[in-house]
Amino acid sequence: MSTPLHGLPRALRLAAIGLVLATLAAGFAYAAGWIGSAALSPKRIIDTFEDQAGHFPGYRKNHAKGLCVSGYFLSNRQAESLSRARVFSQAQVPVIGRFAIGGANPHSADTSVPVRSLALQLSSDDGEVWRTGMNTPPVLAVSTPEAFYQQVLAMTPDPATGKPDPARMQAFFAAHPESAAFRQWAKDYKAPDSFANSSFNSINAFALVNKAGNRQYVRWSLMPETPFVALPGPVDDPQYLQHDLQQRLSQGPLRWNLRLTLAAAGDPVDDPSQPWPAERRTVDAGTLVINHVDPPEQGACRDLNFDPLILPSGIEPSADPILAARSAAYSESFNRRSREAAQLGARP
Amino acid sequence: MKPAPVAFHPLARLLHWSMAVLIIAMLFVGVSMIADLSPRHTLLISVHKAIGLALLVLVVIRIILRLTLPHPPVPTDLPPLQRLAAGASHLLLYALMLAMPLIGWGMLSAGGYPLPLQLPALLPHDLQLYAVLRRAHGWLAYLLFATVLVHLGAALVHALIRRDGVLRSMWPGPIRRQPLEAKE
Ligand code: HEM
Numbered sequence A: 001m002s003t004p005l006h007g008l009p010r011a012l013r014l015a016a017i018g019l020v021l022a023t024l025a026a027g028f029a030y031a032a033g034w035i036g037s038a039a040l041s042p043k044r045i046i047d048t049f050e051d052q053a054g055h056f057p058g059y060r061k062n063h064a065k066g067l068c069v070s071g072y073f074l075s076n077r078q079a080e081s082l083s084r085a086r087v088f089s090q091a092q093v094p095v096i097g098r099f100a101i102g103g104a105n106p107h108s109a110d111t112s113v114p115v116r117s118l119a120l121q122l123s124s125d126d127g128e129v130w131r132t133g134m135n136t137p138p139v140l141a142v143s144t145p146e147a148f149y150q151q152v153l154a155m156t157p158d159p160a161t162g163k164p165d166p167a168r169m170q171a172f173f174a175a176h177p178e179s180a181a182f183r184q185w186a187k188d189y190k191a192p193d194s195f196a197n198s199s200f201n202s203i204n205a206f207a208l209v210n211k212a213g214n215r216q217y218v219r220w221s222l223m224p225e226t227p228f229v230a231l232p233g234p235v236d237d238p239q240y241l242q243h244d245l246q247q248r249l250s251q252g253p254l255r256w257n258l259r260l261t262l263a264a265a266g267d268p269v270d271d272p273s274q275p276w277p278a279e280r281r282t283v284d285a286g287t288l289v290i291n292h293v294d295p296p297e298q299g300a301c302r303d304l305n306f307d308p309l310i311l312p313s314g315i316e317p318s319a320d321p322i323l324a325a326r327s328a329a330y331s332e333s334f335n336r337r338s339r340e341a342a343q344l345g346a347r348p
Numbered sequence B: 001m002k003p004a005p006v007a008f009h010p011l012a013r014l015l016h017w018s019m020a021v022l023i024i025a026m027l028f029v030g031v032s033m034i035a036d037l038s039p040r041h042t043l044l045i046s047v048h049k050a051i052g053l054a055l056l057v058l059v060v061i062r063i064i065l066r067l068t069l070p071h072p073p074v075p076t077d078l079p080p081l082q083r084l085a086a087g088a089s090h091l092l093l094y095a096l097m098l099a100m101p102l103i104g105w106g107m108l109s110a111g112g113y114p115l116p117l118q119l120p121a122l123l124p125h126d127l128q129l130y131a132v133l134r135r136a137h138g139w140l141a142y143l144l145f146a147t148v149l150v151h152l153g154a155a156l157v158h159a160l161i162r163r164d165g166v167l168r169s170m171w172p173g174p175i176r177r178q179p180l181e182a183k184e
């Protein structure tokens, strides 16, 4: 029983052992995506952002230009029956946020980019954390990460003009009829002259879960209390929105109402390109008060990943594939910029 | 002195094989989830954190058992260099089994992420520290996988070529006494 093998039987068994180990190693490489088909990955999306906009070490790989803010959320308990999340019942919840413009270039002029964003972290007194990233459009042009990637490619700046090729964009939209609602929004949209009077939308749907375990799908929006004023024609100041925000906050706090739009049975809850009918019931869940803005590239928001799937108990993700892709891509962006920050020694 | 046992304690064997399955699953889940952006990514990340923390509890129990229960010696006829390699690779496996979940926990803390079960942060929120730990979590995972492969290869050599009692001493099923005692 304990006599070691020699000769051919030994060689054969050694080869068998080698084969077992090689198979496992190949399986590992395949699982990691190092070999085999190149499916769309978070890495490829972030690489493409950087290919198009340039490499800006330490900055977010999308929505690169922004300012950290802070304040609090005043819940009015109207949404308490919809969700057991403490943010909907706690009187005042501390908030860290970030106003930004879309795009991966941290040096873009504020008013050169149509999309603006607000990312928030609400930390309730039961230890739960809610992070949400919201944009100004109410819908996305696409419903899948693959189509999103095609859209990014279609927007590749033409080296001659520095702008996306209109023919390529048109071809993309023609191939993606689900973008109709987004195109309509883009056509009708009048940019407000401030972050303060912009509204921000979750776009993706989430499920609210109440104490009884009932689920209600919702989308949420932050509706500004500051009245709308259209952006004046061409603007010279590249930091127009940042200066405006600093100026307004030096005068006093800014407010938004958190509006939940309730899906009805049959509404598309997994498709961020499809709006819900305008007559859907809404619930005003409380008021966001922003009273402080940090200097550029500073503040508590900088080193946070506003992963939209960081949710408190009582709010759950929908099966929207864009939501999962965002979570994966934000993590890749966060990893990359943290690595760059460590290499730079200081952060931008 | 009591003679050393010929096999590991049944509890040690149970832990060895259940942890082996879980760790290999964790390695495959880990590398595949970060390359994935489908809703499976969301599911796998939470499974990964849950199993990873369970493994932290298991490895602590396992190290205590290893230090307290008697265990079979390495075969005496093994060349000194191979004995050293066996000892070193086992030490490395224990170190990595302990380090991986701790780094996972520490890296979420340093990244400013909320923790499963509202566990306390192990480390302060610090982006540069996060960067170091996130890379360490990746590279040490690859080292762990390589060490597991070497370990598996060595176990198979013991079983199929040297044909000593080493694999049987950790065998998941009941141990057949006869051949082991014959060897002593
Ligand atoms: C598949 C689609 C999308 C991808 C791949 C994507 C990717 C990214 C990435 C990589 C970042 C930088 C994250 C960081 O480093 O912290 C980012 C930021 C952001 N994204 Fe998206 N995004 C997508 C869709 C959306 C949608 C639908 C919304 C809004 C509803 C949105 C809102 C935001 C906001 C608000 C930020 C800024 C976060 C901050 O200020 O820290 N994104 N996005």
Ligand code: HEM
Pocket: A331, A332, A335, B023, B026, B027, B028, B029, B030, B031, B034, B048, B049, B050, B051, B052, B053, B055, B097, B100, B101, B102, B103, B104, B105, B108, B137, B138, B139, B141, B142, B144
């Ligand atoms: C034995 C235990 C563990 C093993 C073997 C393991 C293995 C891995 C591997 C192989 C990866 C992919 C790394 C890469 O390719 O860069 C990974 C990523 C990750 N691990 Fe673990 N892990 C363990 C424990 C944990 C624990 C306890 C946590 C947290 C509680 C954790 C959290 C994570 C996270 C969040 C990521 C991905 C982060 C990102 O999106 O970049 N891991 N792990």
